[in-house]
Amino acid sequence: MTADNSPLARLSPDLSQSLLDWFAAHARDLPWRKTTNPYAIWVSEIMLQQTQVVMVIPYYHRWLDRFPNVGSLAMAPLDDVLKLWEGLGYYSRARNFHKASQIIVEELQGKIPETYKELLKLPGIGAYTAGAICSIAFNQDIPLVDANVKRVFARILDMDKPVEQSASLREIREAAQSLIPPGQAGAFNQGLMELGALVCTTKNPHCLECPANGHCLAKKRQTVDSRPVLAPRKKTRALEVSAGVLVRDGRILVQKRLPKGLMAGLWEFPGGKLDPEESPEQALVREFAEELEIDIVCGKKIAVIQHAYTRFRVRLHTFWSTMKNPGQKPVLHAAEEIRWVLPEELDGLAFPSADRRLIQKIVEEGIPA
DNA sequence: AAGTCGGGGCT
DNA sequence: AGCCCAGACTT
Numbered sequence: 001m002t003a004d005n006s007p008l009a010r011l012s013p014d015l016s017q018s019l020l021d022w023f024a025a026h027a028r029d030l031p032w033r034k035t036t037n038p039y040a041i042w043v044s045e046i047m048l049q050q051t052q053v054v055m056v057i058p059y060y061h062r063w064l065d066r067f068p069n070v071g072s073l074a075m076a077p078l079d080d081v082l083k084l085w086e087g088l089g090y091y092s093r094a095r096n097f098h099k100a101s102q103i104i105v106e107e108l109q110g111k112i113p114e115t116y117k118e119l120l121k122l123p124g125i126g127a128y129t130a131g132a133i134c135s136i137a138f139n140q141d142i143p144l145v146d147a148n149v150k151r152v153f154a155r156i157l158d159m160d161k162p163v164e165q166s167a168s169l170r171e172i173r174e175a176a177q178s179l180i181p182p183g184q185a186g187a188f189n190q191g192l193m194e195l196g197a198l199v200c201t202t203k204n205p206h207c208l209e210c211p212a213n214g215h216c217l218a219k220k221r222q223t224v225d226s227r228p229v230l231a232p233r234k235k236t237r238a239l240e241v242s243a244g245v246l247v248r249d250g251r252i253l254v255q256k257r258l259p260k261g262l263m264a265g266l267w268e269f270p271g272g273k274l275d276p277e278e279s280p281e282q283a284l285v286r287e288f289a290e291e292l293e294i295d296i297v298c299g300k301k302i303a304v305i306q307h308a309y310t311r312f313r314v315r316l317h318t319f320w321s322t323m324k325n326p327g328q329k330p331v332l333h334a335a336e337e338i339r340w341v342l343p344e345e346l347d348g349l350a351f352p353s354a355d356r357r358l359i360q361k362i363v364e365e366g367i368p369a
Numbered sequence: 370a371a372g373t374c375g376g377g378g379c380t
Numbered sequence: 381a382g383c384c385c386a387g388a389c390t391t
Contacts, residue, residue: 048386089375126388146386193386309375
């Protein structure tokens with residue numbers, strides 16, 4: 001616990017009120033701030049995990065339009081759910097949300113839990129999201145800690161240890177809890193995050209405009225630029241990958257990825273990583289043989305697509321291809337399902353962003369004669 | 370405690 | 381090319 005004689009404890013009522021006033025004056029007009037509907041708040045919080053506000057807004061509207069409540073989400077096929085999530089990343093969020101909605105319908109009489117503890121049991125809801133739903137939708141005096149809140153308190157408290165350490169997180173959580181003005185956790189918690197997003201930013205923070213600048217130990221000690229202390233990140237690796245657009249009778253072969261792991265449940269064009277000393281064309285032939293037990297002829301190059309993931313970057317070599325023996329039947333090893341589709345059907349399936357860019361090329365070029 | 374899981378925008 | 385973001389889950 002924060003000691004009663006700490007600077008934070010003495011200044012807390014003042015700090016809390018300053019933040020509430022600042023938030024009332026400066027809050028952005030975001031779609032999820034027009035509602036306290038717990039389902040809508042839940043949608044926004046899942047989408048906002050590790051994802052910036054501007055990216056989320058169009059997805060948020062489309063989602064509520066298509067899945068306006070827990071029941072409609074629970075009823076929907078996973079393919080539809082992933083299609084709506086396409087391009088937003090971290091697809092397990094969509095899978096977990098879908099599963100959670102089905103648990104609510106099947107085991108909780110369709111009612112979203114209203115306690116922190118019960119919310120935490122649902123897949124995809126962790127400490128942050130449970131706190132967000134409790135405080136914003138149900139106005140319970142429960143704190144939340146996201147990357148903004150970590151940064152704000154790392155500076156106010158001038159924390160010199162990495163914020164990701166469990167001791168640091170505990171300290172931040174306790175500070176956030178102690179500052180909640182009773183009955184106003186929703187506004188206070190959102191105010192903290194908004195402060196981190198607009199004023200107490202990672203780079204070039206606007207300390208002169210900050211409602212907490214009189215309480216900020218890092219500002220006083222001129223350590224703002226070195227807070228928060230972050231653990232070093234791993235370097236990104238480069239990967240070479242081939243993918244084939246296999247055509248037979250005017251249709252294209254696509255496969256659905258397995259239900260676990262990277263981009264689970266999304267559709268893709270078959271292919272895989274190049275082995276050392278292997279050409280993209282050789283890799284493609286090998287991958288079709290290994291993954292689908294099909295012998296293919298690698299045809300004309302379509303494009304080389306560069307795509308950056310968080311921890312690696314890919315050069316994706318893409319080729320038209322045909323079957324050596326059209327009578328061969330694919331045997332699935334690395335996919336849950338395969339489908340032969342018309343080019344115009346590709347739009348209805350959920351693909352990773354890199355494959356989406358390939359589809360653009362396919363549609364532009366058309367299937368070669 | 371550390372690794373995994375996307376994507377886009379910014380520097 | 382690296383950094384960052386309204387984190388959760390697995391190992």
